[in-house]
Amino acid sequence: MEAVSPRGSGGVERAVPTRPGRLRVALAGNPNAGKTTLFNNLTGARQHVGNYPGVTVERKEGVRVHGGIRLEIVDLPGTYSLTAYTEDEIVARDFVIDAHPDVVVDIVDTSNLERNLYLAVQLLELGVPMVVALNMSDMAAARGYAIDLEKLSALLGDVPLVPTVGHRSEGTRQLLDAIVAVGTGAHRVRRVPIAYGWEVDDEVEKLAALLEPEANALAPREPAWVALKLVEGDARVRDRVRAQCAGAKGILEAAEASVRHLEGVFGDSPETVIADRRYGFISGACQEAVRRTAESRHEMSDRIDALLTHPVLGLPIFLGLMYLVFWATFRLSEWPMRWLETGFGRLGAAVSGLWPAGSAGALESLLVDGVIGGVGGVVVFLPNILILFLAIAILEDSGYMARAAFIMDRWMHKIGLHGKSFIPMLIGFGCTVPAILATRVLESRRDRLTTMLVLPLMSCGARLPIYALLIPAFFAERLRAPVLWGIYLVGIVAAVGLAKLLRATLFRGEATPFVMELPPYRMPTIRSAAIHMWERGWMYLRKAGTLILAVSICMWALTSYPKPPADAAAGASEGARRAAELEYSIAGRIGQALEPVTRPLGFDWRINTAMVGAFAAKEVFVAQMGIVFSLGEEAADETEAAEPLRQRLRETYTPLQGVSVMLFCLLSLPCMATAVVMWSESGSAKWMLLQWGGLTVFAYTVCLLVYQVGRLAGLGTR
């Protein structure tokens, strides 16, 4: 598939001539209309999730063969109208307008018909071949809506109306039939004449006449439609005309004159007038074709909301639920993670066993430490990710996520983030990798990138072993808890500061005003949660997993090669031999080479070398320290076993150096898994490098200040 340009004018997705036997189908619709469930029903497991090029908006595609025709179905982000407001809506709109799909399926929440038909009417204006799925038709019926399908369809230009019930998979076949009928031209949808009033019509006609000579440049958009959008003051259409029409200047001036004229006539913007006429058209059609007998929607939801968004109880309930999510993500996954670790350990041992004792060489080390260790390092995150996304799917499908966003928005807004940012940030205390994936709950690119960029500052679980080694080594019993607490606090304060800084610089602009629909509470379905969870897990394995594996093999090579000359290690103990090997390796050499740079922070080559190793995973720092002090990597495994290493650390470094090291581990150099996921989720290496470099420079500055000021204050002595 070709690229959809997020900004329009540049890389526009060109209309692709329809190939026989294939139809490109786009699913559009309001948020909360049940689009995802219908998409799952239409495509089953045959779907593919990716990002639109250059944007963080997700793109879901699937394939279904029906009636001998291959339907390539794209699930567009939810949108309220064709006048795009958020990044998601821009993507949806550009796809419908520029990619010119063979059929657009508008998914409508039938129990909220008039509002949902607003988008449908805009799509009809555009003249795309269209099918309307009247989703949640069961709920609408329960609420006393009786729809005369034939009459409504006739009023809406003979567009096929197919009642569906997404969560019970009803109406899927009929929907597919309708898609094929419209896509193959067997059924034609008429243009609907909406009465905008003669004043508006006159201006639209005048502009359309001016646009007529440019029809080729504007295709597939029709001059009349472009003229209507110009009168509405649609900024993106204006940009398009400016970029693509030879006579743009005259056309845009005429459009401005039309807008001013209409403003004078109506005392209101033409946009408001046109919106009003659309609603008038819809409400006229509904009056003729829809009967309502009872009203009961939302009563249950309102009652639940009275508790869950209670001014006093709302926050504690939210925090309790978040604790549950965190607990499930990291505690519940401990078992499968342990099985995976044991499994990979056994596999490694089995492979090692293929070589006769003593003859093990480079290949064995590559297979066991590089490949099996690397794959294990990738897969070990999977339980976290699956459980986290199961929890997120339940929060989203049940309708609670919208409430949670609101509850937290008051606080998160103050630091320039969205209410929903709270969830990834909380998960960040467990592990940054699933946390970055969890930023998918955020709709706006700005919110998403800001959150992603500051996430590594939430002190993750893998840093805890570092603190557990260093804090007892340098601090008396009574100081240990406050120091640990302080380290976490530094991370949070730094994240808040950095978020504010990003908002003031890179992501400037007023925060999007908070407007959000509260969907009624619904029972989440197992099928939808399972598909959601599987999708995420698979995407992680496929996109991030392969890269993480490649990087971990590089890391293995970095710490293993080159080997010191064989005679140098002769007669030395195992520990001393390992230390000499690490010192001789590329990682050791980098550590030594960096000594002049890091000395002002209080680091020597040993710490540097361990930091290089810690890029593979933060906790590796501890094992590496064990190796450079000739105590072996097991030296730091248990609290007791780490005592000799702590003894050596106490002899070698001051507490001030200890603090500097911990701060550096906290603030700098996100681990490779974070870097890779950051890359794949943000859609460009640029953001990953910015995060990586920015945090490292920041950490360097902080540690330099702490260490130098501390020394001046006389803290540098033992």
Added chain:
Amino acid sequence: MTEREERRANESVALSSLADGARARLVRVEAGHGLRSRLTAMGLRPGAEVRVVNNRGAGPFVVAVEGTRIVLGRGMAHKVYVAPMAADSDAAVPGSPEGK
């Protein structure tokens, strides 16, 4: 400001000033182009009937329109102007669930 606009402005109050359960007809939204068209598409348009679902101190400001619930930031609720309606004058208006 035209005479008509002035008259409208005098009759209308900010949505945020209404209590729970109050019904009103939306008069106008004082916001930029993008936000206004978003609210229109969500059903918050001049002429629409709204009901305040939740306007309690710290809690979310929730308004019912045409059978949906929309949460507005407090700042937004100050910019939406409405003409209050008598509490029970309109039980038959479609799309508005009866209150208490």
